[in-house]
Amino acid sequence: MALNNQAAWFHKTNEKLQIGPAEVGKPGAGEILIKNHAVAIAPVDWKIQDGAFPLTGLPRVLGNDVAGEIVEVGENVSGFSKGQRVLGHAIGLVTGRPEQGAFQNFTVVPAIAVSPIPDKLSYEEASVLPLAISTAADGLFHKDKLGLATPGHKEENSGKAILIWGGSSSVGTAAIQLAVAAGLKVFATASKKNFELVKELGASEVFDHASPSVVGDLTAALQKYTLAGAYDAIGSRDSQLNSAQVLVQLGGGTLAVVIPPIADIPATVNAKAVFALAILLQDKEVGEAIYRDFLPAALESGQIKPAPKAEVVGHGLEYIQPAIDALRPGVSAKKLVVTL
Ligand SMILES: NC(=O)c1ccc[n+]([C@@H]2O[C@H](COP(=O)([O-])OP(=O)(O)OC[C@H]3O[C@@H](n4cnc5c(N)ncnc54)[C@H](OP(=O)(O)O)[C@@H]3O)[C@@H](O)[C@H]2O)c1
Known part of the structure; x- marks a missing residue:
């Protein structure tokens, strides 16, 4: 069955995100396509929207944190399978590829930035973790x-x-x-x-x-x-x-x-x-040591807990903009999340 994707598009500084159709990304070598069930909001999202980090190649799909299920696994990826529940750090901020942003229904994420999550962890809980x-x-x-x-x-x-x-x-x-x-x-x-x-x-x-x-x-x-x-x-x-x-x-x-x-x-x-993506794109040994070798068992055992607490702002892409607006003045010990 053909997949249907929608994204919350960032067109311009100081403008609200606009929801519209987006292509479903095709995972290349070393990549995984995830159907997002929860995405989390980060300070960088409102900073970009307010013009603090001018981006080229607009429109773009923002967002870093996804949790959902694997739809397709690209070549040269081992240890992951279709249907698996995972969290992932979306890297579209650096690559500029729209299919690699988090604020949409399907995101392509490099396998180095993906970890399986245990059944006891909800998608909204898991989504608070990757960027952090x-x-x-x-x-x-x-x-x-x-x-x-x-x-x-x-x-x-x-x-x-x-x-x-x-x-x-x-x-x-x-x-x-x-x-x-x-x-x-x-x-x-x-x-x-x-x-x-x-x-x-x-x-x-x-x-x-x-x-x-x-x-x-x-x-x-x-x-x-x-x-x-x-x-x-x-x-x-x-x-x-x-x-x-x-x-x-x-x-x-x-x-x-x-x-x-x-x-x-x-x-x-x-x-x-610090630059979050450095361990996924440059010092990959650290990325592998964390996402592949440490996180899956640490999440399973409870050694790593989803923190701070997820606060679900709403269900659907239309809640991403209100969630960004709610984060702008600052929060204390919570992460704003939108379920999809
Ligand atoms: N370089 C990178 O790659 C990268 C990646 C991710 C984030 N960041 C940046 O890192 C910063 C933190 O992001 P985040 O998502 O972790 O933020 P966050 O969770 O939204 O931060 C909220 C927390 O900040 C604390 N806080 C606020 N003002 C403070 C102050 N003056 N002194 C000490 N603590 C204070 C509050 O602690 P209390 O309520 O306990 O006071 C609150 O719990 C942001 O600027 C973000 O853009 C950078």
Whole structure:
């Protein structure tokens, strides 16, 4: 039976997404076609719509996070089959290929960015993970960023601690869980109301990022450990300067940050910009170590939990624009999701 696809098209900066027909992508070598049952919204979606990242090749299909079932497997792909329930990190943002965006009924995703999900995980829960997992993994494990050993080699991180600033964010919750799985002791920040969540995900200690003594408190807590570095999952000027200041107090180190680092980072801090897609397109060893070798069993066992909580905004492509609009002012410890 012929498949029928519709997409929420991005035509122009400062214009609403428009729903219209789209071709069903044909998965090439190393690719998988997924029928999306849930897609998640990320800050980059409203940033693009507001013109912060001018894109060429419009119209495009935005969106990074998909969860659904496999419709077709391309050549040179092993370990996946038609009908399988999966999550995937859509890479259309970089390739510009409309069939690789998330905000449509069918998406072509590279197999390196796909993991099977257990039956106990709903599609909406699974859809909160891919972009956050890739972003966290790039900062933690990419050889040019914090360069830590992946969970399969966790003994190499033994005895080390890491600071994760913004532990209740989407990226922060993934970074905490991956760092803990990789054998690190995690010291995180969050608002007080989110302390419990951050602890449940495995952080050893949580600090209120709004407290005037947060830098001193973190420094005191971390000084008895070998510091692996810091991960700023927020990227504001304050979060970068505060994370950097903790590193300075402890003798310097590497700071992975989710946006390009500010210019006045102290000299003893080696600040590195994270790029989620780097582990899927460049340092593929990390992508494979996470999506192929770690995530399937970690999701099955509950070692990696879907976090933060999915909030379903609506069912159908027409809810993607309202979901983007709802994310623009910011959320606390939740991920906005649209089911399809
Ligand atoms: N470079 C990349 O490849 C890449 C990939 C993905 C995301 N990003 C970027 O990473 C950032 C985070 O994305 P996300 O999806 O994880 O965001 P998010 O989940 O929407 O972030 C929400 C969280 O941010 C926290 N927060 C807000 N203001 C804060 C502040 N001043 N200090 C500390 N925490 C603060 C809140 O924590 P509390 O409620 O606990 O206060 C809240 O839980 C965005 O700028 C996004 O564009 C970059």
